[in-house]
Amino acid sequence: MAPPLPPLVEELVEEILIRLPPDDPASLVRAALVSTPWRRLISDPGFRRRFRRFHREAPMLGFFYVSREQIHNNRDSDVYPYEEVSIARFAPTSSSCPPHAVQAGLWVSDARHGRVLLRTLQSSNKPLVLWDPVTDDHQELPILPHLEFLHGCSWSAKVLCAAEGTCDHLDCCHGPFNVVVVATASKEVLSSCTYSSEFGRWSEPTFARQPSEHYLFHERGTLAENSLYFLFNGGHEILKYDLGTREMSLIDIPETFCYRRPIVLMTTKDGRLGFAKKIANTLQLWTREVAHDRARWDTYFRGPKLICAADGVGVFFMKTKIGLFMIDQKSGLARKAEVDMDATSDIVPYINFYTPGTRFFFIFGIGLKREP
Numbered sequence: 001m002a003p004p005l006p007p008l009v010e011e012l013v014e015e016i017l018i019r020l021p022p023d024d025p026a027s028l029v030r031a032a033l034v035s036t037p038w039r040r041l042i043s044d045p046g047f048r049r050r051f052r053r054f055h056r057e058a059p060m061l062g063f064f065y066v067s068r069e070q071i072h073n074n075r076d077s078d079v080y081p082y083e084e085v086s087i088a089r090f091a092p093t094s095s096s097c098p099p100h101a102v103q104a105g106l107w108v109s110d111a112r113h114g115r116v117l118l119r120t121l122q123s124s125n126k127p128l129v130l131w132d133p134v135t136d137d138h139q140e141l142p143i144l145p146h147l148e149f150l151h152g153c154s155w156s157a158k159v160l161c162a163a164e165g166t167c168d169h170l171d172c173c174h175g176p177f178n179v180v181v182v183a184t185a186s187k188e189v190l191s192s193c194t195y196s197s198e199f200g201r202w203s204e205p206t207f208a209r210q211p212s213e214h215y216l217f218h219e220r221g222t223l224a225e226n227s228l229y230f231l232f233n234g235g236h237e238i239l240k241y242d243l244g245t246r247e248m249s250l251i252d253i254p255e256t257f258c259y260r261r262p263i264v265l266m267t268t269k270d271g272r273l274g275f276a277k278k279i280a281n282t283l284q285l286w287t288r289e290v291a292h293d294r295a296r297w298d299t300y301f302r303g304p305k306l307i308c309a310a311d312g313v314g315v316f317f318m319k320t321k322i323g324l325f326m327i328d329q330k331s332g333l334a335r336k337a338e339v340d341m342d343a344t345s346d347i348v349p350y351i352n353f354y355t356p357g358t359r360f361f362f363i364f365g366i367g368l369k370r371e372p
Contacts, residue, residue, distance in 0.1 A: 028042055062090050064349075086107065093335075115130055115177060127140045157179060158180050164226065178197070180194050180195075192241060192248060225271060225273065226244055227273075238251040269314065272288060310349035312351065317347055
């Protein structure tokens with residue numbers, strides 16, 4: 001009988017495991033189940049940091065959407081035995097999904113660096129909630145001190161790493177964060193307010209004059225070059241919010257770009273502001289070039305089809321009569337998402353590393369408790 005093979009050197013095992021694809025979290029889980037030493041290695045925080053540093057860019061694990069569903073009315077009503085509720089659901093695009101990926105009665109406003117920002121659908125009086133879909137940790141933000149400027153107005157909220165501009169965002173989902181709220185306070189006034197987790201309070205609001213009567217879209221804005229950008233409903237103007245100065249300004253979009261063709265704001269791979277639009281059966285990407293105090297829009301990419309953009313990973317969503325499709329800019333391949341588009345709205349991509357932790361492993365959404 002041949003002698004057993006000697007065990008692999010731990011450093012060699014780590015070099016192999018660290019090269020497993022980040023968009024297939026189940027491969028790490030399967031490797032962790034091979035043996036106790038492998039499981040100990042993969043669940044070590046040091047391995048997770050090296051894994052993220054090696055791959056550098058977090059993959060898109062899926063996207064959140066709001067599904068409107070009928071549930072039984074518990075108020076003993078014979079007239080209305082069922083009521084319609086909005087439920088934030090998660091559609092995975094990888095081999096695993098966060099175990100706590102359903103939130104009833106909440107709207108997904110934004111997701112960035114593993115954090116998800118929720119708000120209630122019924123009333124703007126309720127606080128915003130920061131949520132970690134992996135651990136199911138919830139953190140309610142204090143109620144906005146100047147809430148009156150939100151009533152009857154359109155507004156959008158975005159979550160950001162507090163070290164934006166200096167952090168590599170590989171493992172900052174549990175660090176300090178900021179939440180920026182921008183609103184059309186009236187037909188002529190724009191307002192903004194920022195929450196800091198480091199100080200635990202909201203800032204005083206800032207105001208700017210709005211030259212048009214357009215309102216902000218509730219859809220996600222985009223982050224580029226240390227500024228947030230939001231689209232107005234008219235489609236001809238972009239609101240810029242400078243994170244450093246907290247000043248707001250407007251960027252014009254040529255009417256020929258957006259006449260009867262809705263656009264989607266996006267961030268290019270090199271961090272610049274861009275937008276996507278669909279013309280016939282073609283997806284066109286444009287980027288904003290700034291030089292010598294002058295700006296212009298240049299063609300960035302022309303390829304197949306459109307709807308919403310997953311910033312930084314080159315994935316676009318397109319809603320069609322036969323369903324929702326995800327289009328990879330790098331490969332040009334389209335993939336159908338298995339969600340009910342008749343009951344779906346407001347897609348928010350979720351981009352994050354997902355590696356086995358010290359408490360649980362998850363394969364295809366099934367929890368495997370870690371041995372003590």
